[in-house]
Amino acid sequence: xxxxxxxxxxxxxxxxxxxxxxxxxxxxxxxxxxxxxxxxxxxxxxxxxxxxxxxxxxxxxxxxxxxxxxxxxxxxxxxxxxxxxxxxxxxxxxxxxxxxxxxxxxxxxxxxxxxxxxxxxxxxxxxxxxxxxxxxxxxxxxxxxxxxxxxxxxxxxxxxxxxxxxxxxxxxxxxxxxxxxxxxxxxxxxxxxxxxxxxxxxxxxxxxxxxxxxxxxxxxxxxxxxxxxxxxxxxxxxxxxxxxxxxxxxxxxxxxxxxxxxxxxxxxxxxxxxxxxxxxxxxxxxxxxxxxxxxxxxxxxxxxxxxxxxxxxxxxxxxxxxxxxxxxxxxxxxxxxxxxxxxxxxxxxxxxxxxxxxxxxxxxxxxxxxxxxxxxxxxxxxxxxxxxxxxx
Amino acid sequence: xxxxxxxxxxxxxxxxxxxxxxxxxxxxxxxxxxxxxxxxxxxxxxxxxxxxxxxxxxxxxxxxxxxxxxxxxxxxxxxxxxxxxxxxxxxxxxxxxxxxxxxxxxxxxxxxxxxxxxxxxxxxxxxxxxxxxxxxxxxxxxxxxxxxxxxxxxxxxxxxxxxxxxxxxxxxxxxxxxxxxxxxxxxxxxxxxxxxxxxxxxxxxxxxxxxxxxxxxxxxxxxxxxxxxxxxxxxxxxxxxxxxxxxxxxxxxxxxxxxxxxxxxxxxxxxxxxxxxxxxxxxxxxxxxxxxxxxxxxxxxxxxxxxxxxxxxxxxxxxxxxxxxxxxxxxxxxxxxxxxxxxxxxxxxxxxxxxxxxxxxxxxxxxxxxxxxxxxxxxxxxxxxxxxxxxxxxxxxxxxxxxxxxxxxxxxxxxxxxxxxxxxxxxxxxxxxxxxxxxxxxxxxxxxxxxxxxxxxxxxxxxx
Numbered sequence: 014x015x016x017x018x019x020x021x022x023x024x025x026x027x028x029x030x031x032x033x034x035x036x037x038x039x040x041x042x043x044x045x046x047x048x049x050x051x052x053x054x055x056x057x058x059x060x061x062x063x064x065x066x067x068x069x070x071x072x073x074x075x076x077x078x079x080x081x082x083x084x085x086x087x088x089x090x091x092x093x094x095x096x097x098x099x100x101x102x103x104x105x106x107x108x109x110x111x112x113x114x115x116x117x118x119x120x121x122x123x124x125x126x127x128x129x130x131x132x133x134x135x136x137x138x139x140x141x142x143x144x145x146x147x148x149x150x151x152x153x154x155x156x157x158x159x160x161x162x163x164x165x166x167x168x169x170x171x172x173x174x175x176x177x178x179x180x181x182x183x184x185x186x187x188x189x190x191x192x193x194x195x196x197x198x199x200x201x202x203x204x205x206x207x208x209x210x211x212x213x214x215x216x217x218x219x220x221x222x223x224x225x226x227x228x229x230x231x232x233x234x235x236x237x238x239x240x241x242x243x244x245x246x247x248x249x250x251x252x253x254x255x256x257x258x259x260x261x262x263x264x265x266x267x268x269x270x271x272x273x274x275x276x277x278x279x280x281x282x283x284x285x286x287x288x289x290x291x292x293x294x295x296x297x298x299x300x301x302x303x304x305x306x307x308x309x310x311x312x313x314x315x316x317x318x319x320x321x322x323x324x325x326x327x328x329x330x331x332x333x334x335x336x337x338x339x340x341x342x343x344x345x346x347x348x349x350x351x352x353x354x355x356x357x358x359x360x361x362x363x364x365x366x367x368x369x370x371x372x373x374x375x376x377x378x379x380x381x382x383x384x385x386x387x388x389x390x391x392x393x394x395x396x397x398x399x400x401x402x403x404x405x
Numbered sequence: 406x407x408x409x410x411x412x413x414x415x416x417x418x419x420x421x422x423x424x425x426x427x428x429x430x431x432x433x434x435x436x437x438x439x440x441x442x443x444x445x446x447x448x449x450x451x452x453x454x455x456x457x458x459x460x461x462x463x464x465x466x467x468x469x470x471x472x473x474x475x476x477x478x479x480x481x482x483x484x485x486x487x488x489x490x491x492x493x494x495x496x497x498x499x500x501x502x503x504x505x506x507x508x509x510x511x512x513x514x515x516x517x518x519x520x521x522x523x524x525x526x527x528x529x530x531x532x533x534x535x536x537x538x539x540x541x542x543x544x545x546x547x548x549x550x551x552x553x554x555x556x557x558x559x560x561x562x563x564x565x566x567x568x569x570x571x572x573x574x575x576x577x578x579x580x581x582x583x584x585x586x587x588x589x590x591x592x593x594x595x596x597x598x599x600x601x602x603x604x605x606x607x608x609x610x611x612x613x614x615x616x617x618x619x620x621x622x623x624x625x626x627x628x629x630x631x632x633x634x635x636x637x638x639x640x641x642x643x644x645x646x647x648x649x650x651x652x653x654x655x656x657x658x659x660x661x662x663x664x665x666x667x668x669x670x671x672x673x674x675x676x677x678x679x680x681x682x683x684x685x686x687x688x689x690x691x692x693x694x695x696x697x698x699x700x701x702x703x704x705x706x707x708x709x710x711x712x713x714x715x716x717x718x719x720x721x722x723x724x725x726x727x728x729x730x731x732x733x734x735x736x737x738x739x740x741x742x743x744x745x746x747x748x749x750x751x752x753x754x755x756x757x758x759x760x761x762x763x764x765x766x767x768x769x770x771x772x773x774x775x776x777x778x779x780x781x782x783x784x785x786x787x788x789x790x791x792x793x794x795x796x797x798x799x800x801x802x803x804x805x806x807x808x809x810x811x812x813x814x815x816x817x818x819x820x821x822x823x824x825x826x827x828x829x830x831x832x833x834x835x836x837x838x839x840x841x842x843x844x845x846x847x848x849x850x851x852x853x854x855x856x857x858x859x860x861x862x863x864x865x866x867x868x869x
Contacts, residue, residue: 090438094456095413298416300449302582308645 041244043288044268045258049316051324059267066263068331074115074262075326076340078107078319081131083344084140087351088130088147092297096355097147101128105260105292108318109225111135112265113193113287116273120190122179123162124172128225129195136162140347141354150361152369170200173209173222180218180276191276192220199230201246202238210250210284217281221272222247224284225259227291232304247284259287260318290316363389406485408457409477416448423471424478425450425580433461441479443583450579459483575774577604585609596774612776651743658804662718662839666799667848671856672820674830679862683756692757693764696832697735697789700812702759703858704787705731705752706868711851714808715784716842725842734786734803735763737770745803746775747783787812797833807842810855811835832859 046063047053085103092100103110110131117123117136125132130143137160145154146165153164166172176194183190200206201224213220226243228235239246247254255271257264265287272283290313294301326332367382412422425443429435438454441461445451459481466478575592577585581604585592588609595612597604644652676699683689708715708731717726733751737744746769748754748762769775786803791814800811813833820829834855838848857864 087438090454093413093415093451093454095411096456098414099417294449296417297451298448300579302449302579302586 041256043256043258044264045261046264046267047258047261047321047325049260049321051321051326051328053263053325053328056267059264059271062267062270063263066266068329071322071326071329072331072336072340074111074266075319075322075336076343077111077115077131077135078262078322079340080344080347081110081134082107082319083348084130084134084143084351087348088144089293089297091144091352091355092147097144097297098149099296099298100144100147101130101296102291102293103128103131105290105313105318106225106227107131108262108322109223109259109265109287109289110195112262113195113223113269113285116266116269117193118190118273120161120188121273122176122190122192123195124176124179124192125162125165125195126169126172126197126200127165127167128197129165132195133160133162133165136160138162139354140351141358144351144355145358148355148358150358168205170196170203170206170209172196173200173206174212176220176222177209177213177216177218177282180213180220180282181216183219184216189277190219191273192218193223193273194220195223195225197230198224198226198228198235198243199233199238200224201243202230207250210247210252210282213282214251217279219276219279220282221269221276222252222282222284223269223272224286226286226288227259228289229291229295229301229305231295231299232301242286244284244286252282252284254284254286256286256288259289260316260321262318262322289318406483407462408459408481408483410456410479410481412444412472412474412476412478414474415444415446415451419446419448419474421471421473422446423580424466424468425583426468427464428452429455429461429464431461431464435459435461435481443580445578445580450583455481457481457483575604575772576602581606581609588613593773594775594777596769596776602774648742654804655801658802661720661804662802663841664799664802664837665840665843665845665848666835666837667845667852668797668833668835669852669856670831670833671860672822672829673815673832673859675861676859677815677830689757689760692760694760695763696791696815697787697812698756698760698763699862700810700834700855700859701733701735701751701763701787702756703855703865704785704810705733705754705759706858706865707851707854708752708785710854710868711847713843713847714838714851716807717784717805718807718839718841728784730784732782732784734783734806734809735766736786736788736800736803737767737775739770739775740773744770744775744780745783745786746770746779747786749782785809791815791832797835800835800837802837802839806839808836808838808848808851811837834859 044056044059045054046056046059082104088097088100089102091097106128110129114123114132114135123129123132123136133143133155134140138155142154145151155162155164157163163172163175166175173194173196176192180192183192194209196206206222209220210222212218213222224243226235230238235243242256244254244256253275255268257268259265265285268285268287272285275281275283292310292313323332326336364382364386367378367385370378414420415422423445425445427442429439429441435441435455435458437456437458440452441455442453443450444453462480462482464479465476466472472478575595575597577592577597582592584590584606585595585604590609590612592604592609595604595608596602598608599605673696676696680694680696680699684694712727715728715731717728719726730750731752732747732749734745734747737746746766748759748766751759751762754762766775766779769779783803783806785806786809788800788809789812790798790800791812794814796813796816798811800809802809811834813835815830815832817828818831819826820831821827822829834852836848836852836855854868858868
């Protein structure tokens with residue numbers, strides 16, 4: 014029945030001109046509401062979506078961004094200190110993650126990639142749970158249903174299919190929540206993402222495709238991957254899209270609100286391209302100086318998302334000493350807790366591997382579990398084993 | 406208490422890393438996450454942040470050493486015991502002889518602690534076979550995998566289209582890039598002397614020592630190559646790098662030296678014939694000879710009788726500097742913009758030497774590897790606009806030089822030859838000179854001599 018609905022009212026009905034109907038934009042100019050210098054620019058289409066944002070909320074967005082940058086820096090340091098096996102830094106993408114995550118309702122469901130640690134933080138994931146999988150202490154750091162965030166997807170773009178499927182489930186339930194898939198520019202070249210876009214359009218599923226175009230798919234620049242703007246790829250699937258300044262937290266928030274509202278009210282999927290920049294390496298095991306021009310990095314440093322919001326707050330007279338002190342204290346506290354939580358994290362036990370395989374008892378698994386525990390017992394005391402070896 | 410920091414696996418499965426440099430010394434007080442060392446892994450040079458706040462008690466490894474993952478590299482004196490990594494306390498003397506409990510080395514793999522081979526299994530308790538047969542140990546011969554030579558591989562590689570991106574960055578290693586970054590050196594400007602042109606530490610140091618080019622090194626790579634977005638009617642590119650430097654040089658030259666340009670069109674057929682003969686000769690086999698080679702030689706010969714074109718106006722001392730040598734500049738279009746490297750003491754070179762020097766100079770410039778020393782100290786320049794199919798121009802002087810010659814394209818034209826019209830190979834020479842230093846007469850005579858040599862190379866005999 015949903016395909017019928019799409020046929021009647023959806024944009025699949027009659028060629029590309031459909032995107033011009035109503036207020037749906039497709040790609041188009043980059044929307045920016047705050048300039049790199051911190052000046053608020055008015056925008057007739059986007060401004061109405063931000064009318065309820067209070068001064069206090071602006072301060073909260075600032076705090077969020079500072080805190081997740083701090084989590085990111087601390088986790089990077091923890092990796093260098095041998096406490097984490099790997100870490101994918103999000104430096105530079107704070108506005109994209111905070112602006113979008115703060116536009117969601119608690120019952121909306123997020124399908125993140127491995128870099129969306131700021132999104133996880135906003136959804137209430139404990140920072141030490143964010144790093145748990147990167148330490149190798151668990152296969153996943155949290156229970157998706159307590160925070161409505163799926164575990165971070167390592168396979169590039171696979172989560173867009175999960176999000177689309179979840180959104181189709183929302184339709185079947187008759188609920189009004191929305192699924193949000195987070196992915197990067199590189200993922201848009203993956204088959205999974207293209208399939209997800211096809212299904213989302215066909216079924217007019219309530220899903221938002223939130224693409225952080227951070228310009229680099231590891232070492233592959235976006236200009237090699239796509240000869241058109243990433244946002245314009247959505248048009249080929251009949252999905253309306255927006256292209257926003259991903260370093261402008263307000264532009265990102267407004268765009269996400271527009272997309273979420275459309276999905277919530279039966280308007281189907283929307284694709285958002287947040288144009289941002291990965292200031293750090295792909296992961297801590299990467300050396301971006303091998304492929305990236307230092308000038309490019311410098312250009313983007315001038316568009317820093319946190320500095321930009323800070324300037325806006327300053328212009329509005331909101332950047333009080335109290336705010337700065339409180340934000341710094343919060344960042345310090347979160348970093349400290351993250352560090353302590355990480356280095357004192359209990360080691361996983363061998364038998365833990367059987368814990369989350371089935372939600373109900375399974376006799377076959379129980380047999381394996383029994384065999385494995387007896388196998389482990391055959392080693393006896395490890396210290397004893399070592400001396401036996403020494404004696405030989 | 407003393408806490409040790411063991412080298413972690415810094416990048417997904419590495420077994421060792423090299424200590425590049427220590428950023429702290431014994432006795433230094435360090436804060437948590439303060440950078441204490443630079444370490445090179447097989448993947449990258451990374452900075453190590455201190456895992457503790459405390460005082461450096463010992464550095465266990467020297468810079469330059471390759472350290473196995475899991476080995477202690479630094480010890481700290483830390484007050485109390487608040488939240489150091491579990492299991493990172495020093496093992497003291499006990500660890501040396503006691504068969505240590507296998508302790509995981511923080512996170513990651515690759516950590517090999519001694520005595521940690523395969524854990525031995527306890528013997529099973531079923532009855533042993535009655536007769537123990539001393540079976541010979543099975544001999545396992547390693548079988549080398551047979552690799553079929555892939556004949557088509559090179560062909561495939563050649564068939565691939567050339568990458569559309571700009572020239573590849575010169576080869577170097579992470580620590581060298583780090584050194585260059587610290588010294589503010591742009592590696593694109595450094596010539597590598599290592600294997601396959603690899604840039605070494607010494608190359609970077611020599612570059613810094615020998616470089617006297619007044620260019621901010623970072624700027625060299627500054628020209629943006631972004632393609633215009635569809636529908637964009639103008640593209641704005643920040644003025645930086647070579648473009649900026651070139652502009653400043655051109656302005657200073659154009660507005661300080663009063664330029665005069667003269668043209669002379671010459672029948673260079675005899676020169677082209679000479680060129681063909683030389684190319685065919687055994688002495689020049691394997692050398693690259695072009696009209697530019699001959700013109701360069703002709704300029705050097707003509708300069709002997711017209712030294713005023715090889716001078717410099719020294720405004721500061723109010724003196725005219727007469728060079729008694731010629732450093733011949735050659736304008737080169739490089740991926741990063743216009744540069745004018747010069748051939749030192751070109752006047753003392755034979756034609757063979759000159760052709761070699763010219764080839765090297767252009768190859769180096771095109772690879773973007775011209776050293777600053779080659780860019781400074783020129784005394785007169787040549788620009789070969791003929792390669793673009795252009796006939797003539799009014800070149801602007803390379804700052805500090807008195808003359809520049811533009812070489813036009815060699816064209817077959819109807820030309821007067823032995824009182825008849827014949828199809829001849831013709832070239833236009835454009836000579837700009839600084840009128841403060843060179844009068845019209847001197848400039849004209851120089852150009853005249855140059856033309857005489859090119860239209861009859863034998864004339865050179867009369868000038869040397």
